[in-house]
Amino acid sequence: MIYTCASVIVILNVKSREQRILTGHTEEIAAMAVNKEGTLLASVQTGKIPLMRLWEVETGRCVAILRVHHTDVTSIAISDTGNMLAAVGRDAHAKQIIVIWDTIDVLQSGKPSVIIKHPVVQQIERITFVPGEDTKLVTCGKQNIRFWRIRGGGLRGCSIATENLSLVKQDFLAMAFETSFMNVRSHRLYVATAVGSLYQINYQKRLIECIYQLHDGPIRTVYVNEGMCVTGSDDHFVRVWPLDFSDYFLEAEHESPVTNVDISKDGLQLCVGTESGSIGLLNLTTQNYQTMIRSHTAPILNVALDPHHPEFASVSSDHTIRVWNLNNFEQLYQFDTVGECPLSIAYHPMNYVFAVGFSSGIIRLFDIAATTVIEEFRAHKQSVLDLHFAADGRWLISGSIDSLVISDCEHMYQPVKVWHYSETSESVSLAMSPNGLYLASAGPAGNMVHIYTVDTFEEVYTFETHSSDLFVNIEFSADNKEIVAITSDYRLIRLRLADGSIVAERETIHRGLATTLNVSSNGQYLLTSGQDRILKIWAYNDFEKGKRPYQAFCGHSKAVNRVMFTNDGKYIISVGDDAMLVWQFQGNYEKNYDLMINNWVEHQENESDDSESDDETDSIIHQHQEAMPRPDFEGMIRKVQQFADTSDLNSSSVNQSIIEEREHSLVFGNNDEQRVVDVSSPTPSVPLTHMISPTPATTIPQPSSPIEEPRKSDS
Numbered sequence: 001m002i003y004t005c006a007s008v009i010v011i012l013n014v015k016s017r018e019q020r021i022l023t024g025h026t027e028e029i030a031a032m033a034v035n036k037e038g039t040l041l042a043s044v045q046t047g048k049i050p051l052m053r054l055w056e057v058e059t060g061r062c063v064a065i066l067r068v069h070h071t072d073v074t075s076i077a078i079s080d081t082g083n084m085l086a087a088v089g090r091d092a093h094a095k096q097i098i099v100i101w102d103t104i105d106v107l108q109s110g111k112p113s114v115i116i117k118h119p120v121v122q123q124i125e126r127i128t129f130v131p132g133e134d135t136k137l138v139t140c141g142k143q144n145i146r147f148w149r150i151r152g153g154g155l156r157g158c159s160i161a162t163e164n165l166s167l168v169k170q171d172f173l174a175m176a177f178e179t180s181f182m183n184v185r186s187h188r189l190y191v192a193t194a195v196g197s198l199y200q201i202n203y204q205k206r207l208i209e210c211i212y213q214l215h216d217g218p219i220r221t222v223y224v225n226e227g228m229c230v231t232g233s234d235d236h237f238v239r240v241w242p243l244d245f246s247d248y249f250l251e252a253e254h255e256s257p258v259t260n261v262d263i264s265k266d267g268l269q270l271c272v273g274t275e276s277g278s279i280g281l282l283n284l285t286t287q288n289y290q291t292m293i294r295s296h297t298a299p300i301l302n303v304a305l306d307p308h309h310p311e312f313a314s315v316s317s318d319h320t321i322r323v324w325n326l327n328n329f330e331q332l333y334q335f336d337t338v339g340e341c342p343l344s345i346a347y348h349p350m351n352y353v354f355a356v357g358f359s360s361g362i363i364r365l366f367d368i369a370a371t372t373v374i375e376e377f378r379a380h381k382q383s384v385l386d387l388h389f390a391a392d393g394r395w396l397i398s399g400s401i402d403s404l405v406i407s408d409c410e411h412m413y414q415p416v417k418v419w420h421y422s423e424t425s426e427s428v429s430l431a432m433s434p435n436g437l438y439l440a441s442a443g444p445a446g447n448m449v450h451i452y453t454v455d456t457f458e459e460v461y462t463f464e465t466h467s468s469d470l471f472v473n474i475e476f477s478a479d480n481k482e483i484v485a486i487t488s489d490y491r492l493i494r495l496r497l498a499d500g501s502i503v504a505e506r507e508t509i510h511r512g513l514a515t516t517l518n519v520s521s522n523g524q525y526l527l528t529s530g531q532d533r534i535l536k537i538w539a540y541n542d543f544e545k546g547k548r549p550y551q552a553f554c555g556h557s558k559a560v561n562r563v564m565f566t567n568d569g570k571y572i573i574s575v576g577d578d579a580m581l582v583w584q585f586q587g588n589y590e591k592n593y594d595l596m597i598n599n600w601v602e603h604q605e606n607e608s609d610d611s612e613s614d615d616e617t618d619s620i621i622h623q624h625q626e627a628m629p630r631p632d633f634e635g636m637i638r639k640v641q642q643f644a645d646t647s648d649l650n651s652s653s654v655n656q657s658i659i660e661e662r663e664h665s666l667v668f669g670n671n672d673e674q675r676v677v678d679v680s681s682p683t684p685s686v687p688l689t690h691m692i693s694p695t696p697a698t699t700i701p702q703p704s705s706p707i708e709e710p711r712k713s714d715s
Contacts, residue, residue, distance in 0.1 A: 001271060001292070002041065002057075003279060004029040006578040007557035009043055011057070012292065014269075014281065017328070022060050024053055028557045028578070031075055035082035036131075040107065042085055044073045050089060052076070056107055063110045068099045068117070077137070078103075079129040084150075085112065086137060088124045096120050098127065098139070098148075098155060118155040122146065130203070131177050131187065138203075140172035140191050145199075147206060161206045170195065171218075177203070178224045178243075192219035196233060198245075212245045221261045230270060232258030238272050240284065252282055252289060256297075294331050296320065299577035303562050304345040304354060312566075313354055314575060315342035321356055323368060326566065329582065333371060346387040346396075348409075355396055357384025363398060363413070377413050379405045385428040390454050391436025401425045404441055406457055417457050419444075426470055431483075433476040434521075435599040440483060446470030449483060451497065463495050473516055477540075478523030478595050480602070486514045486528060492538070510534060518564040522592040527572060529560035535574055537587070555581045565589075 001012040007029060009022040027047035034041045034057070041055040050073045052066040069089030076087040085101040100116040123142040130136040135150040139157075145168060148157040160168060171194040178188040188209075189201040196215035201208055217234035224230075229241045234257040240250035252272070260273035270282040279293040298318035305312045310326040321335040321342050337358070344357035352368050361382055365375035380400035388397045389409070395416075396407040401424045406417040426446030432439060438460075439452045449471055451461035463483065465471065470488040477484060482503060483495040490510060494503040512531030519526055519540070526538040533556040542549035558577035565572055569589030574581045 001279075002032070002034060003273065003293075004032055004043065005277070007045065008555065009041070009055070011060070014292065017292070020060055022055055022062070023554060024062050025051065026554065026557075030073055033076045033078045033085075035078045036080035037082065040078060040082040040103070042076050042078055044076055044087065046073075052087065054085075054103070054106055054112065064106055064112055066101065066112065068114060069097070072096075074125055075127045077128045079134045080132055081134055084129065084134045086127050086129065088120075088127050088139070091119075096122075096124060098124070100150065100155070115153070116150065116155050125171075125173060126175055128175060128177070131179055138175065138189060140175050142171050143169050145172055145175075145191055145201070147203075158206070160201065160208065162208055167208055167211070170197075172199075173218055173220055174222050176222045176224045178226070188224075190222055190224050190229065192222045192231065194218040196235070198222065198229075198231065214239065214241070214245070214248075217257075220257065220259050223261050223263055225263065225267065227267075230261045230263065232261045232272065234258075238270070238282070240270070250282075250284065250287065254278075295580060296322065299558075299561070300575035300580050301342070301561055302344050303564065303573055303575045303580070304347050305564065305567055305573075306347050306352075307349055307567065309352075312573060313345055313347070314580060315345050315356060317341050321345065321366070326571070326582075333368060335366060335371070344384055344387045344398075346389055348393055349389050349391055350393045355387050355389070357387050357398055359383045361400065363387070363396070363407075365413070375413055377407070379407060379413075379415065386430040388430050388432045388439070391432065395454065397430060397432075397439060399425075399428045399430045399441065399443070401428055401443075404430075404443070427472060429471065429473045431474050431476050433480045434478055434595070435480050435602040437602060438476070438480070440474050440476065442471040442474050442485075446488075449474055449485065449495075451483075461497055461500065463500050465493075472514065475517055475519050478519055478521060478592065480599065484517060484519060484526060486517050486530075488513065490514060492517075492526070492528065509536065512559075516560065516562050520565050520587075520589070521567070521569055521595075522588070522590065523595060524588055524592075525565075527563050527565065529556075529563045529574060531559045533558060533560055533576070535560070535563060535572070535583070553583070555579075555583070 001014055003010055007025040007027055009029065009032065011020040025043065025045040027045040029043050030046045032041065032043045039057055041057050042052060044050055044052040048071065049067065050069050050071060053062050054064040055061065056063055069087065070092045071090050073087055073089035078085050083104045085103045087099050088096065091097050098118045098120060099114060101112040102115050103112045106112045122144040124139045125141040127137060127139045130138065137148040139146050139148065145160045146157045148155055162168060172191050173194055175189060175191040187203040189203045191199040191201060196213060196217055196219055198212045198214050198219060199208055200210040214231055215233035215235050215237060219231050219233045221232040222229065229243060230238065232238045236254045236257060238252045238258050238261060239248040241248050254274050256274045256276035258272060259275050262271045268283065268285055270284055272280050272282060276297045277295065278291065281290045281292055296314065296316035296318050298316050300314050300316045303312055303314045311323055311332065312326055313321060313323045315321050319337045319341055322331055323333040325332055340362065341359040342356045343359055345354055347354045353365055354368065355363055355365050357363050361378050361380040361384060363377060363379050363384055364373050367374045379398050380403055382400045382402045384398050384400055386399040394409055396409055396413060398405050398407065402421055404419040405415050407413040408416045421444035423444060425443035427442045429442040430439065437454055439454055441450050447465045447469055449463040450459055452459050465487060472486050472488055474483055474485045481497055483497065485493050485495065487493065490508045490513065491505060492509045493505045496503050509528060510530050510532045514528050514530035516530060517526060517528045524540055526540050527535065528538065529535045535553045535555065536550045539549040555574065556576045556578055560574055560576040563572065563574045570585055572583040572585050
């Protein structure tokens with residue numbers, strides 16, 4: 001199965017669910033076509049530079065990059081033999097043209113040649129080659145169905161023959177040939193309309209034989225073989241018809257408009273794509289439906305990692321909270337909300353629970369395994385934009401543009417300390433130090449960062465940047481000694497906690513506003529992204545000017561809202577307005593046991609200092625160890641010693657590709673990056689791991705109550 005998501009192409013093995021991801025486009029993909037043998041794939045992107053790429057399907061190699069149209073490429077087609085490629089788009093004068101390429105030797109030479117550029121007066125929506133023909137095409141669109149033939153170096157066309165012109169006064173949206181007949185002259189052509197009817201046309205005579213009313217809404221997709229016709233419509237129905245269209249013998253209703261259908265080679269499975277982005281397989285024999293791709297239906301706003309399980313959770317403006325398995329990338333749970341948008345999320349450090357902050361100012365605690373809401377309280381008047389639990393799970397810290405609130409998790413989340421802002425905070429970003437001793441907060445003044453102790457929440461440090469600059473996002477370094485921040489003037493800076501001095505600084509880290517960053521747990525790498533849609537990985541200890549201490553990677557076609565390393569450092573998760581991507585990290589993700597031991601020791605020393613007696617200290621440590629078993633630090637020290645001679649844990653160079661494509665993945669997005677993607681190169685260096693499309697398999701009905709109990713996903 002081949003499908004597109006944002007700016008990437010996914011080749012999915014239906015049985016194993018493994019994905020191969022083809023990256024290189026810099027905008028959302030508008031159209032895609034493949035030849036009959038499945039060896040040559042063509043794709044074209046939207047935007048001001050509608051680049052078209054030709055791919056060798058078996059290897060995933062981009063063999064050619066084409067650019068002839070200036071904008072609005074609406075449809076592309078490849079002949080059955082793969083010798084011809086056609087596309088419909090607009091030229092520099094906004095006139096629609098048909099362009100045809102000779103692609104006979106493209107897999108070997110990589111140099112397709114333009115043989116025809118033909119302007120058209122009609123508004124064309126779809127183009128296709130006649131089965132088995134390299135020189136005959138058919139187009140349909142607004143009030144037109146036309147037949148074309150390549151002859152004498154030009155393109156000649158004629159309209160459908162009819163005495164009743166009102167029959168063609170329709171908007172034609174999709175078409176398909178009946179593919180069972182070997183004789184081209186016997187082909188029937190089926191064309192779908194915006195009013196739910198299907199035209200049966202004799203291709204040889206160019207006559208309308210019959211018109212069938214099949215749906216109550218526009219028919220967006222049609223497939224026909226020797227025994228049946230499949231149609232998908234905006235009325236949410238997929239219907240399977242006999243060729244006499246007496247009555248459908250199979251119908252499947254979806255919760256969003258159906259945009260694409262296709263049938264497997266054995267004719268037993270029907271693939272269905274919907275407007276929401278979900279993809280499912282319908283077994284025509286058993287009539288069982290299986291969801292293959294499931295995800296959010298709107299921009300994904302935030303993501304959080306489970307500290308104990310290979311899982312992560314995401315929140316979206318589609319008003320859902322979803323839990324995903326990091327091993328097989330399947331959705332495990334879904335929580336639906338009504339009237340409120342979840343904006344922030346944080347996992348409890350001890351229990352299988354997460355907290356979610358909403359646009360209403362309410363915070364809810366969810367028991368994931370029981371799929372229930374266990375606590376609900378209003379902490380802010382404005383939207384809850386950031387959430388963090390203290391390392392021992394005692395406090396829940398929430399941030400909004402109007403206040404910063406500390407809630408007591410052990411006493412029904414009562415507020416124990418509140419900072420009310422006299423003015424709306426210009427920036428909201430919270431960070432917890434890895435040793436659990438400090439809380440950092442950007443705001444209320446956007447050019448200041450405040451550092452508090454977690455035990456007493458007394459302010460111990462304050463950092464300030466230029467009055468015109470704002471701290472957009474902040475993080476602690478892995479050794480707890482520095483604050484890393486990105487600012488509104490596109491700077492990346494490291495601040496030393498001891499004296500507030502700037503350790504390192506780099507200007508113009510992205511071509512747009514950088515909005516998110518993350519530090520790897522071993523302290524070697526920084527991860528940044530933002531509005532320019534590029535992921536950049538920086539060597540943490542190399543920020544000197546004149547160097548390029550980063551690598552950049554394309555994956556998203558729209559702004560990135562959050563990026564983070566997974567707990568084991570092997571993957572990177574990025575979420576944005578278009579998609580959720582999981583990348584395989586190829587840098588040094590070995591654990592830094594010195595840092596882990598120091599963080600644990602500092603945390604234990606702080607607990608000892610705060611306890612009133614040795615007995616109380618022993619009790620606290622005992623309770624902590626019961627909830628979180630004490631790691632084998634002696635074994636860690638031995639491992640550190642073993643790695644000392646063979647591994648450079650403090651290396652800061654980024655001299656190899658540190659994100660790499662993985663065989664099975666989840667899918668979303670793409671971008672351009674000046675240093676990494678050269679649009680003139682047919683094989684850009686782009687490294688995606690797995691992708692989850694930004695839409696779920698089926699739409700969830702909205703409950704009548706303010707919040708519905710979540711349910712476990714069928715997948």
